[in-house]
Structures are given as C-alpha cells and as structure tokens.
Amino acid sequence: MPEYLSPGVYIEEVDAGPRPIAGVSTSTAGMVGVTRSGPAGGKPKLVTNFLEYQTVFGGFVPEPDRPTRDRWAGDPAEGGRWWLFPLAVKGFFDNGGQRLYVKRVVSGDALPASGRLGQGLVSPVARDAAAGATVLELGHLVGFTGTDRIRIFRGGDDVEIGAAAITAYTAATRRIVLDTPLASAVKAGRGDYVQVGDRSDAASLEFFASSPGSWGRAVQVRIQPSVSAALPVLPDPAEGALFVTALAEDAAENSPTVVVNEVTGMDGLPADVWVLINNRRFKVTVGAPADGRVELTLADPVHAPWKAGLGVRRVRRATAGAGSELRIGGAGQLYPGAVTQLDTGDAYTTLNVVSVAGDLVTFDADTPDLVFETARLNLVEATVDTRFTEPGGSPVTETFGGLRLAGTGPGSVAATLAARSKLVGATPLADLSADPAAFPVPATGSWMTLTEDGTDGYDTLSTDDFVGADGGSGKRTGIVALEDIDEIAVCAVPGVWAGTVESALITHCEQLKDRFAILDPQDGLDIEGIQGFRAAFDTRYAALYYPWLVVRDPSTGQFVEAPPSGHLAGVYARVDTERGVHKAPANVVIRGIRATDGLAQDVTKRHQDLLNPKGINALRFFPGLGQRVWGARTLSSDSQWKYVNVRRLFLFIEESIDEGTQWVVFEPNDESLWALVRQTVSNFLTTVWRGGALAGTTADEAFFVTCDRTTMTDDDIANGRLICVIGVAPVFPAEFVIFRIQQKTRPV
Structure with a gap:
C-alpha cells in the first residue's frame, strides 16, 4: 500500500484492465x-x-x-x-x-586445421618498383634498425630476387633507400616481400581453425607488426624555450658560423643547443645578440651553401644522456609490458615499457644518448589478417588490428580472435618473443595455410x-x-x-x-x-x-x-x-x-x-x-x-497464452485476478477467431474461458493454484470435398 504521511498531492499510476497477449511466431x-x-x-x-x-x-x-x-x-x-x-x-x-x-x-574424431609460426622479420612490398630503382616502399618498418641488410623475395614461389643494405628511411611513407639498385622489378600484387636475417623455426604462435573439419585446410592467416600509435617525445623541461628564426645573410659552403635574426627565446639557453637547418641537425653555440642578429657557431661545419631566409629551428633534447626514462605525449595509450620502437629519424630502438606515471615512461633499457623532441615513440602491436574461399563461394576476409601479441587477456591476439573471428583462433607458445625483430612468421612467405590436422571424421x-x-x-x-x-x-x-x-x-x-x-x-x-x-x-x-x-x-x-x-x-x-x-x-x-x-x-x-x-x-x-x-x-x-x-494451432494458442500470462504468477489469487485472466485470454482468442482460426459464427461458439470458483476448490487456492479452463473450436481442413449431383426432372 502507498504511504501518505504528509499533506500534499500524490500522483499514482494504476494498472487497469487486461494485459494483451501477443501471438508467438510459428514459422521459425x-x-x-x-x-x-x-x-x-x-x-x-x-x-x-x-x-x-x-x-x-x-x-x-x-x-x-x-x-x-x-x-x-x-x-x-x-x-x-x-x-x-x-x-x-x-x-x-x-x-x-x-x-x-x-x-x-x-x-x-573431427579436428580443426592448425599451423605454427616460427620467428623472423618480414615486411611486404607495398608499391611496385622497377628494376634499377633504389627506393622501396614497404608495408611496415617495425623491427628494423634503419641500417639493416635485406633480402627481397618473389611472392608465390619465395625465390630470392635481390639483396641490399638500407642507407636511409622515411618513417611516414615507410620508404627505404637501398645502397644497391634492384636487379629485377618488384611487384606488390604478386606478394613480394623483404626479409631481414634468417628465420627461426622456434614455435612462437599457433593458429587453428575456428571449428573442426577439412574446410580449415583452406584457411590462410598472416600476422604482422603494426604501429598502433605514434607518440611525440617531449623535451626535457630544463632545455628552455623553443625558437624559430631564419638566416639573416648567405652562408658559404662549410662556413663555421651563420648569422640569424634575433627572436624571442634565444636568451638564457644552455651551453649545448641544437638546431635544424635544411632538415639537418647541427650542434651550435649561440653568440650574444647584436643589432637584432645572433651568430651561431657550428660544432660540425660541413654543409652546402645556404641562402638568406632559410629557416632555422631549435630542436630540444629529451635527454642529456643515456637513461631509461622519457617524457611522452599521450603516454596514457601505453601500458606496462607494451612493446615500443623509438624512431630518432636515423635509427630505430626497441624498448619495452616498465611503468607509466603521467607523461613519464620508464623502459627496460636505456635510450640512445641523444633523443630530441622530433623523435617519435611508436606503440608496436599486431595486425592479424585471415582469408578463406569456400569452393564455389565468395572469399571471406577478416582484419583485426591493435592487438597485443603476448598473453590471453582482453585486447590480446588470442582473446580477440576467440571473440570476433569466424575463421581462426590463436594460442601463444613458449618461444613467443616480444622483440619485433623476432615476430611470428611462417617458414616461407608471409601467409600461412593451416595444413596440419583438419579432419572431418565422417567415418x-x-x-x-x-x-x-x-x-x-x-x-x-x-x-x-x-x-x-x-x-x-x-x-x-x-x-x-x-x-x-x-x-x-x-x-x-x-x-x-x-x-x-x-x-x-x-x-x-x-x-x-x-x-x-x-x-x-x-x-x-x-x-x-x-x-x-x-x-x-x-x-x-x-x-x-x-x-x-x-x-x-x-x-x-x-x-x-x-x-x-x-x-x-x-x-x-x-x-x-x-x-x-x-x-x-x-x-x-x-x-x-x-x-x-x-x-x-x-x-x-x-x-x-x-x-x-x-x-x-x-x-x-x-x-x-x-x-x-x-495440432499446430493448439501449440500456437498454448505457447502464446503461456508467454502472455507470466505476469499472473504471484499475484493475489482472488476474484479480481480471475476476472483479469478471463478477459486477457478472451481478448486474445477473439483475435484468433476473427483471423479465421476458430469455427463458429460468434465468439461464444468459437471458444469459452472459465476461471472462477467452479474451476478451483479451496484446496487449489490454498496451494497457490489458479486454474483456468479454456475450450476452443478449431477449424478443420476440407480434406474431402464432395459434390453430390443428381438429375432433375423438368416440371410439366
């Protein structure tokens, strides 16, 4: 009962009348x-x-x-x-x-198809390159050092078609510069790829078809390292302000000094200052300002002639020497155990995250001696691609990115494939390595076909x-x-x-x-x-x-x-x-x-x-x-x-009433409830009758619903039983259609 303890206006919602019964589906x-x-x-x-x-x-x-x-x-x-x-x-x-x-x-006895990956570093060719080219675009540069020696393989038959050393790279476009021109054309559509070093057969990761059967032997899977986030390296707070200026006058080739325009931020600088001139980094000593100009003395004056107006920008250091900590913008995207690759512009360094506190990240190894704010810390995770073509059917492909290679927790390769993939699952093995240079790879090529097991067990x-x-x-x-x-x-x-x-x-x-x-x-x-x-x-x-x-x-x-x-x-x-x-x-x-x-x-x-x-x-x-x-x-x-x-009509009526009267359970078993039950069922059966499912010219002829003292004894009520008796007159099919025809005598 509601409580009225103080004067006021009370709004109450009151259930009134019977509740509708929705007919259940019979075609499922x-x-x-x-x-x-x-x-x-x-x-x-x-x-x-x-x-x-x-x-x-x-x-x-x-x-x-x-x-x-x-x-x-x-x-x-x-x-x-x-x-x-x-x-x-x-x-x-x-x-x-x-x-x-x-x-x-x-x-x-049916078994799913499976396959195990070894270890190595492979990257697919992302763009065709003609014979004689010295620039190659790859699918990724994860695991590279920037000075690696690579071998180039032809997709399909895995024949080696060239080898070269990397002399430079561009992280944004994933392009590498080779010291030797390509001996033959390289084609992305053919599945050509590059490999660093040799592959190991140490089992690192096992893939298996999502269900038993020989169908899984046609499933192919590929796992590649990928960059989930490229985070900026923040400068050391002691480095002071940033300045951007330009050459105030021309500078001759290999000139030990250059003169720049004086701008805000050029005072109170540390002894060692680094600047970018024409996309090259130089260590300089900043002189005293004079007449709105400042002289910079280059520690290593080897450069081409420069014209006045060329931009000069200070780059601040993130560290003054080797150490295991860096301040990283967006460090909240990192987590303990995350694998990262520090890109300083001229080399890659692999570092594993130990802890994250605000923007301060601690690694398991020291960083290079000099790290500048132009560096980027790449969060290395995995991308899994799967493909399968049913004989006579259309191909099915899946791609899952941003996966953690190790472990079986949320976001890991194993957990994500188990929850989302319709084709494969994965299990980390004992030799799985966090080093991107020892990433899971098949024995040959970059795709692995699940050729082990895969039996139907029909016998x-x-x-x-x-x-x-x-x-x-x-x-x-x-x-x-x-x-x-x-x-x-x-x-x-x-x-x-x-x-x-x-x-x-x-x-x-x-x-x-x-x-x-x-x-x-x-x-x-x-x-x-x-x-x-x-x-x-x-x-x-x-x-x-x-x-x-x-x-x-x-x-x-x-x-x-x-x-x-x-x-x-x-x-x-x-x-x-x-x-x-x-x-x-x-x-x-x-x-x-x-x-x-x-x-x-x-x-x-x-x-x-x-x-x-x-x-x-x-x-x-x-x-x-x-x-x-x-x-x-x-x-x-x-x-x-x-x-x-x-038979099916009665199944429909019984199931509909069953599901539509669940609200009756535990209601007070009295006359008011019986009346509601009678009206609820009668309304439903009236709809069924009007749809042509029940015989009779009136609803009374088609069905009856009784729920009162005539259907329940005191013992039934005391034992919590509400008994409703329902009778319906179904329509029977006209199975035998009989037309009786006789001769009619013409009246005289």
Missing part, C-alpha cells in the same frame, strides 16, 4: 545436420537466407568416401544421407522460410552425434541443442531416417510441447516400403511426407534426390505467414525442385488411398497445377489430432 524452424564448416559449439545459429547460411556454415557438403556412404545410405533402420543437409536448407528458403536456427553436427560419425547430449545451456549438442532456442516451432533432421534420431526428435517435441517435427523417410521406398516405415510411429507432434524430391545440386550441376523435410518446413513457414497457422500446409506448390519429374516417385490417387488413412502425406503432381503437397495429417492414431494445422 530449427534443423540439425552436418555442415561443411561453422561453429560446432554453443547455441544454434540463426540464418535468414541461404547466402547467410553459406557464410556461417560453408557451402555444400561433398559426398563421403564410398565405405562411409554405403554404411549410412544402405542401412534402412539407422541410416541416412546427412550430406544432403545444405540442399534441405536451400529448400527451406526457396519455399518461403525466413528464420532458421542451425545446429552443426560433428564427429567426435566415425554416429547417430549419437545427431541425438546429442545435454551439457547445459549453450553446451548442448545435436537435437538436444534445439532446446536452447524457445522460438523454434518446426524442427527437422533432414536426410536422416535413423529410428534413434527420429525417435529423439519426436521425444524432444513431446517434452517441450511447443514445436512440431517433420520426419524424412528412407529414400527409394515403394508404397509398401513407406507404409512399413510409418508403422513405427504414433505421435501428434510429427508428420511424414513421401516421396523424396529431385533438386539440382549447385556444387555439381547434377540433379539429385533430396529429403522433403527442409522444403516442407519452408512450406509451413510460407503458409503461416500468408494465411496463418490454422491453414493446413497443403495444396501448395513445392518450390525449388525440378520443374518436371521433381518427385522421386509418382504417387497416384490409388496409392494415396492407401497412404492417407495411415497419416502418410503424399507429394503429388497434377497436370496444370504443378507439384504440390497433398496431405496434412499427423502420425497420431488419435482422431482428434490427425490434422497438422489443428
């Missing part, structure tokens, strides 16, 4: 099957079109080796053609399906893999994993007719009581054979369709027989969307099959006279009407539940 399907790739663990993945399915789970599954194929296809009791699963998924979307949850089945695949095991939420496998997705309303295991699997699928639906199964018979059965196959089932939660379908396999261009369950799940979804779950999913054209002879066996009316009473739904061809679903019965012996649409 769930399928379990063998895919070429894709996640093997976790919850089933949602795909909304066949292209998305191919992106997540790969393309079409090749037929296994003959012994494995014959073992499965030749077993009438526990067999199946599970390699046809992608064709069933395609059939689902061809027939109007929009949402499909897929759970991949893998053998316990040990069993029905238990399809049934699955319950390891808890997100850790379930096979059919059991469909329990993780509450939205699933139709489920199937396409191409598998094994009794163990189909019994598990039926049990799954009967236990959850919110979904319906579509079963596949064995392929190639005749009329007697399909009747024998059907005899083993009696359930109101499943339907069986006959015969198989003839579809085109895009991977081979050939027509093959495919299980009907995937196409029928799409038909269910299409009818639910266009008409409603109360409409029988029958007398509907089957899409995505061969235009003529799209059914593996012909079913005539006389054949169906035998099949229909036993709950076997026929797929038939009618001239001028195409190939259609011509049956809508469940596999139940109970005549009340013999129609698919009636």
Whole structure:
C-alpha cells in the first residue's frame, strides 16, 4: 500500500484492465545436420537466407568416401544421407522460410586445421618498383634498425630476387633507400616481400581453425607488426624555450658560423643547443645578440651553401644522456609490458615499457644518448589478417588490428580472435618473443595455410552425434541443442531416417510441447516400403511426407534426390505467414525442385488411398497445377489430432497464452485476478477467431474461458493454484470435398 504521511498531492499510476497477449511466431524452424564448416559449439545459429547460411556454415557438403556412404545410405533402420543437409536448407528458403536456427553436427574424431609460426622479420612490398630503382616502399618498418641488410623475395614461389643494405628511411611513407639498385622489378600484387636475417623455426604462435573439419585446410592467416600509435617525445623541461628564426645573410659552403635574426627565446639557453637547418641537425653555440642578429657557431661545419631566409629551428633534447626514462605525449595509450620502437629519424630502438606515471615512461633499457623532441615513440602491436574461399563461394576476409601479441587477456591476439573471428583462433607458445625483430612468421612467405590436422571424421560419425547430449545451456549438442532456442516451432533432421534420431526428435517435441517435427523417410521406398516405415510411429507432434524430391545440386550441376523435410518446413513457414497457422500446409506448390519429374516417385490417387488413412502425406503432381503437397495429417492414431494445422494451432494458442500470462504468477489469487485472466485470454482468442482460426459464427461458439470458483476448490487456492479452463473450436481442413449431383426432372 502507498504511504501518505504528509499533506500534499500524490500522483499514482494504476494498472487497469487486461494485459494483451501477443501471438508467438510459428514459422521459425530449427534443423540439425552436418555442415561443411561453422561453429560446432554453443547455441544454434540463426540464418535468414541461404547466402547467410553459406557464410556461417560453408557451402555444400561433398559426398563421403564410398565405405562411409554405403554404411549410412544402405542401412534402412539407422541410416541416412546427412550430406544432403545444405540442399534441405536451400529448400527451406526457396519455399518461403525466413528464420532458421542451425545446429552443426560433428564427429567426435573431427579436428580443426592448425599451423605454427616460427620467428623472423618480414615486411611486404607495398608499391611496385622497377628494376634499377633504389627506393622501396614497404608495408611496415617495425623491427628494423634503419641500417639493416635485406633480402627481397618473389611472392608465390619465395625465390630470392635481390639483396641490399638500407642507407636511409622515411618513417611516414615507410620508404627505404637501398645502397644497391634492384636487379629485377618488384611487384606488390604478386606478394613480394623483404626479409631481414634468417628465420627461426622456434614455435612462437599457433593458429587453428575456428571449428573442426577439412574446410580449415583452406584457411590462410598472416600476422604482422603494426604501429598502433605514434607518440611525440617531449623535451626535457630544463632545455628552455623553443625558437624559430631564419638566416639573416648567405652562408658559404662549410662556413663555421651563420648569422640569424634575433627572436624571442634565444636568451638564457644552455651551453649545448641544437638546431635544424635544411632538415639537418647541427650542434651550435649561440653568440650574444647584436643589432637584432645572433651568430651561431657550428660544432660540425660541413654543409652546402645556404641562402638568406632559410629557416632555422631549435630542436630540444629529451635527454642529456643515456637513461631509461622519457617524457611522452599521450603516454596514457601505453601500458606496462607494451612493446615500443623509438624512431630518432636515423635509427630505430626497441624498448619495452616498465611503468607509466603521467607523461613519464620508464623502459627496460636505456635510450640512445641523444633523443630530441622530433623523435617519435611508436606503440608496436599486431595486425592479424585471415582469408578463406569456400569452393564455389565468395572469399571471406577478416582484419583485426591493435592487438597485443603476448598473453590471453582482453585486447590480446588470442582473446580477440576467440571473440570476433569466424575463421581462426590463436594460442601463444613458449618461444613467443616480444622483440619485433623476432615476430611470428611462417617458414616461407608471409601467409600461412593451416595444413596440419583438419579432419572431418565422417567415418566415425554416429547417430549419437545427431541425438546429442545435454551439457547445459549453450553446451548442448545435436537435437538436444534445439532446446536452447524457445522460438523454434518446426524442427527437422533432414536426410536422416535413423529410428534413434527420429525417435529423439519426436521425444524432444513431446517434452517441450511447443514445436512440431517433420520426419524424412528412407529414400527409394515403394508404397509398401513407406507404409512399413510409418508403422513405427504414433505421435501428434510429427508428420511424414513421401516421396523424396529431385533438386539440382549447385556444387555439381547434377540433379539429385533430396529429403522433403527442409522444403516442407519452408512450406509451413510460407503458409503461416500468408494465411496463418490454422491453414493446413497443403495444396501448395513445392518450390525449388525440378520443374518436371521433381518427385522421386509418382504417387497416384490409388496409392494415396492407401497412404492417407495411415497419416502418410503424399507429394503429388497434377497436370496444370504443378507439384504440390497433398496431405496434412499427423502420425497420431488419435482422431482428434490427425490434422497438422489443428495440432499446430493448439501449440500456437498454448505457447502464446503461456508467454502472455507470466505476469499472473504471484499475484493475489482472488476474484479480481480471475476476472483479469478471463478477459486477457478472451481478448486474445477473439483475435484468433476473427483471423479465421476458430469455427463458429460468434465468439461464444468459437471458444469459452472459465476461471472462477467452479474451476478451483479451496484446496487449489490454498496451494497457490489458479486454474483456468479454456475450450476452443478449431477449424478443420476440407480434406474431402464432395459434390453430390443428381438429375432433375423438368416440371410439366
């Protein structure tokens, strides 16, 4: 109860009237099957079109080796053609399906492909260069010293095509100047690269495919050092002010002194002052100002002639000598253990960060003797590139930058790939080095193909893999994993007719009581054979369709027989969307099959006279009407539940009421609550009736809702039970349309 303790105006929100019930989706399907790739663990993945399915789970599954194929296809009791699963998924979307949850089945012996990297320093060529050129642009300069000797290799066959020493470099453009002209042309598009020193086979980093299977043997991965941040080096506070001036008069070649214009900041300077003239650094002594001019004496007067007006700029030192500390602008981007490369303009020095305090950074080694404010401290991290091309599909590429090479914490290569990559994962190994000159590299080239392991294990695949095991939420496998997705309303295991699997699928639906199964018979059965196959089932939660379908396999261009369950799940979804779950999913054209002879066996009316009473739904061809679903019965012996649409209508109503009345739990169990429940359910059923799902010319004829003292005893109320009795009159399909015609005598 609200409290009123002092005079005033109180605004209160009061719930009034019944709460609406939203109808649940009935067109979301769930399928379990063998895919070429894709996640093997976790919850089933949602795909909304066949292209998305191919992106997540790969393309079409090749037929296994003959012994494995014959073992499965030749077993009438526990067999199946599970390699046809992608064709069933395609059939689902061809027939109007929009949402499909897929759970991949893998053998316990399946292994992911993997590969290990050694150590070395490799940088790809970033721009073509002609033979005779002395300048080369690289992908990065991380790990270089600036005076390295490099070897140039041709991409593809890894043949050495040249060698030279670096005489100068430009960090901004990543260009190096060579002491020897190139002996032959260098091409970036070919994958040419340079290498410093030799490579070591010391295992530094292991990459592995994100899921088991031979598909991973086509995955390629590359890891390169990269500069995540280029931070300015700050001058020592004792260095004083900065000045920028210009030559006041011409200076002859190798003149020991130059005269510059006097500007603010030229007084109170230390004994050693350094200036930049014509992009060269000179140590100078600053004389006393006279008549607005100042004479600078050069310690090393070796230079070209200079004209008056040439800019002269002071550069301040960051350190007066070797030490392990520098003041860095933007030091907050650094962290203990970070690998950095100090670029002084003429050389690179690798330093590891020990600590960061404000802008003061402490390293694990001394810096060079002289470091100026023009230097830059580069934060060295890693960039991982992956690529994979599914046979007959489009290439998939990934790039992840700004990664920490070592460790498994947030931001590391291992953690980032585990969370974001769809292709690979990584594990740091014992010989992983923080030195950029010993970065992880393959034995040859710059890309590594995952050639180790990568097996499908199809020869040990069993029905238990399809049934699955319950390891808890997100850790379930096979059919059991469909329990993780509450939205699933139709489920199937396409191409598998094994009794163990189909019994598990039926049990799954009967236990959850919110979904319906579509079963596949064995392929190639005749009329007697399909009747024998059907005899083993009696359930109101499943339907069986006959015969198989003839579809085109895009991977081979050939027509093959495919299980009907995937196409029928799409038909269910299409009818639910266009008409409603109360409409029988029958007398509907089957899409995505061969235009003529799209059914593996012909079913005539006389054949169906035998099949229909036993709950076997026929797929038939009618001239001028195409190939259609011509049956809508469940596999139940109970005549009340013999129609698919009636069973699924009740599933829809039950699930909608269940989800829409959760607010009732723990409310005071009295007459006011009962009235709200009655009105809430009645409003929902009125909407269902008006949509054509219930029989009757009035709402009273279509349904009743009772929730009062007649449905509950005092004992029920005392034990916390609220009992609401609901009756609905479903619409039944017009399965037998009969027109009785007689002769009429003309009246005299």
